[in-house]
Amino acid sequence: MSMIYDEYGRPFVILKEQQAKARVKGIEATKSNILAARTISGIVRTSLGPKGMDKIMVSPDGDVTITNDGATILGQMHVSSQVGKLMVELSSSQDDEVGDGTTGVVVLAGALLEQAEKLLGRGIHPVRIAEGFEKAAEVAIQTLGDISDRVEFSGDDTEPLVRTAMTTLSSKIINVDKRKMAKIAVDAVLGVADLDRNDVNFDMIRMEGKPGGSLEDTELVNGIVIDKDISHPQMAKTIKDAKMCILTCPFEPPKPKTKHKLDISSKEAYEKLYEQEQQYFKDMVQKVKDSGANLVVCQWGFDDEANHLLLQNNLPAIRWVGGVEIEHIAIATGGRIVPRFEELSEEKLGKAGMVREVSFGNTKERMLVIEDCSNLKAVTVLVRGGNKMIVEEAKRSLHDAMCVVRNLIKDNRVVYGGGASEIACSLAVSKYADTVGGVDQYAIRAFADALDDIPLALAENSGLSPIEEVAAAKSQQIKEGNPNIGLACNQPANKDEHNEHHSYNMKELGVFETLIGKQEQLQLATQVVKMILKIDDTIVMGQGGGGY
Numbered sequence: 001m002s003m004i005y006d007e008y009g010r011p012f013v014i015l016k017e018q019q020a021k022a023r024v025k026g027i028e029a030t031k032s033n034i035l036a037a038r039t040i041s042g043i044v045r046t047s048l049g050p051k052g053m054d055k056i057m058v059s060p061d062g063d064v065t066i067t068n069d070g071a072t073i074l075g076q077m078h079v080s081s082q083v084g085k086l087m088v089e090l091s092s093s094q095d096d097e098v099g100d101g102t103t104g105v106v107v108l109a110g111a112l113l114e115q116a117e118k119l120l121g122r123g124i125h126p127v128r129i130a131e132g133f134e135k136a137a138e139v140a141i142q143t144l145g146d147i148s149d150r151v152e153f154s155g156d157d158t159e160p161l162v163r164t165a166m167t168t169l170s171s172k173i174i175n176v177d178k179r180k181m182a183k184i185a186v187d188a189v190l191g192v193a194d195l196d197r198n199d200v201n202f203d204m205i206r207m208e209g210k211p212g213g214s215l216e217d218t219e220l221v222n223g224i225v226i227d228k229d230i231s232h233p234q235m236a237k238t239i240k241d242a243k244m245c246i247l248t249c250p251f252e253p254p255k256p257k258t259k260h261k262l263d264i265s266s267k268e269a270y271e272k273l274y275e276q277e278q279q280y281f282k283d284m285v286q287k288v289k290d291s292g293a294n295l296v297v298c299q300w301g302f303d304d305e306a307n308h309l310l311l312q313n314n315l316p317a318i319r320w321v322g323g324v325e326i327e328h329i330a331i332a333t334g335g336r337i338v339p340r341f342e343e344l345s346e347e348k349l350g351k352a353g354m355v356r357e358v359s360f361g362n363t364k365e366r367m368l369v370i371e372d373c374s375n376l377k378a379v380t381v382l383v384r385g386g387n388k389m390i391v392e393e394a395k396r397s398l399h400d401a402m403c404v405v406r407n408l409i410k411d412n413r414v415v416y417g418g419g420a421s422e423i424a425c426s427l428a429v430s431k432y433a434d435t436v437g438g439v440d441q442y443a444i445r446a447f448a449d450a451l452d453d454i455p456l457a458l459a460e461n462s463g464l465s466p467i468e469e470v471a472a473a474k475s476q477q478i479k480e481g482n483p484n485i486g487l488a489c490n491q492p493a494n495k496d497e498h499n500e501h502h503s504y505n506m507k508e509l510g511v512f513e514t515l516i517g518k519q520e521q522l523q524l525a526t527q528v529v530k531m532i533l534k535i536d537d538t539i540v541m542g543q544g545g546g547g548y
Contacts, residue, residue: 025537030126033532034113036081040088041110043077044070048103049458050170050489066389068171069396070103071095083532090528097524098517099403100168104454109525111453115446116533124439126533132443135436136429137526139444140451141519143428144421147483148413148515149507155195161186163510164408165401167417170490170511172397173390177215181394184220184381185401191222191379193409200406206328206380207398209391210367212360213384218394223352223373224332225380226325228318229366230357232307235316237357242370243349245293246326246335251302251310253280278305284341285309291344295355299326316355318368329370332378350374404514413515416506418486419455421518423474426451455487462489464502472501486511 004011046053047068057065057076065076074088087106094105112133119129151160165182174181192204208225230237253276264270284306288296296310296317310317321329330337335350353372359365367382381398385391408414415421426448433444452470459469469487477485488504488511506512 033083036083051462105521111450112529130530132440136444136447140425189405209383217384221380223371231317239355242352242355244295248299250300251306332373334374407514414512416484417511420486422454424483473503
């Protein structure tokens with residue numbers, strides 16, 4: 001923007017056209033932000049529910065990911081809009097806090113913004129809308145607590161945990177084998193859980209995938225599985241009563257840290273140098289032998305000379321083991337990570353009942369299984385599948401199921417799925433709106449309408465008539481006073497005197513979700529929507545024209 005004067009000395013302003021377009025303020029800015037956020041929400045809306053569609057994500061390198069997990073879809077998308085990034089972070093927050101419901105929370109936020117846009121069109125101030133949404137969210141969260149049930153389980157009776165995990169896996173690619181997969185997820189979590197403290201250490205659960213075979217071949221290993229093999233083909237492939245030294249120092253002579261030059265002028269000098277190098281290797285191997293170890297796990301590689309010496313001394317070895325894997329092995333076997341050969345001693349060795357090399361198919365693919373570890377609270381899920389994409393999606397699905405099981409161990413209250421809890425909350429919020437006067441009641445009713453969007457999306461993605469199905473479920477909930485009535489998209493239709501519908505008692509079908517996951521969805525979605533509604537200007541720094 002610049003000011004100049006005409007020939008009579010009168011000032012006037014020249015405003016660049018692009019500068020005028022670069023900044024949007026007030027209600028227009030709010031509506032623009034709502035549009036950006038709803039666009040993101042619309043992308044994942046079709047992935048909601050047991051009949052939700054998958055998305056194919058192609059990275060700049062050409063790597064392909066097929067998934068219907070909301071957090072994965074949004075995490076891999078390139079979103080340029082700053083408000084769109086808020087929706088990505090919303091899904092990521094749900095994933096970090098709960099581990100499941102990442103698609104539902106974005107769909108709910110999109111529905112709230114759609115309702116907010118209608119209210120803005122009626123001339124209601126964004127702050128009043130945000131306040132109304134906050135009041136409605138408190139009522140909805142309270143309602144969830146009121147309609148929740150406690151499920152009792154123990155180490156012997158894990159059926160409630162399996163049923164909850166199966167509900168989560170219903171919308172995943174592995175739903176064909178959801179019973180087995182849910183059992184694996186439950187057994188993995190219970191294998192590392194401390195039921196006295198209601199705590200689960202996820203660091204003790206490893207997920208390894210190997211393409212080949214089918215999803216049915218997925219198994220739970222009570223121990224550690226690493227994607228490595230024994231370093232020499234002639235070394236023993238099965239080691240019983242393994243005592244392993246876990247090294248982070250390389251099997252090679254020490255190298256000076258400074259620049260150096262070595263002149264060898266005679267045959268004797270070369271032989272002397274060779275013998276000294278050999279002695280270094282022999283001393284290292286001898287120190288390992290003296291400690292009582294019968295297996296070497298090394299973070300670094302070693303050359304053929306060291307490999308040959310280890311073979312001669314009947315010491316099987318594993319090389320190039322990653323830092324995270326080294327730590328897992330040390331925790332599982334009760335060993336200590338040793339940074340120098342001089343510090344090796346018997347009490348620092350890790351112990352395991354058996355270490356064996358497993359080969360897959362007719363290829364050279366091999367993995368190492370460390371079983372019967374001294375620390376029993378270490379498990380690995382070995383995922384198999386037809387190709388790499390299925391294996392990766394199965395790993396993501398199992399992670400979601402494990403998170404749900406962990407949440408149920410922390411708080412064993414559940415609400416019922418199929419949109420039942422959302423419809424019950426919608427009815428409660430609508431009832432509450434009747435008691436509120438002034439402008440806030442419009443926002444509270446809009447919140448109730450937005451809650452209906454979850455069952456609407458479930459019905460729509462299942463190829464059903466959304467409005468008829470949700471109306472039938474709502475009507476049945478009011479008529480029977482039962483907040484457990486929801487949409488069972490996988491069940492045959494019920495017939496009554498008027499029409500067909502898919503309203504079922506979700507408690508009888510065993511479709512339920514954790515209470516803390518559902519409450520977190522409502523809280524996070526409401527917070528993000530409040531934030532978006534309170535933005536009325538976007539200023540991009542460092543682009544000339546007065547910083548606008």
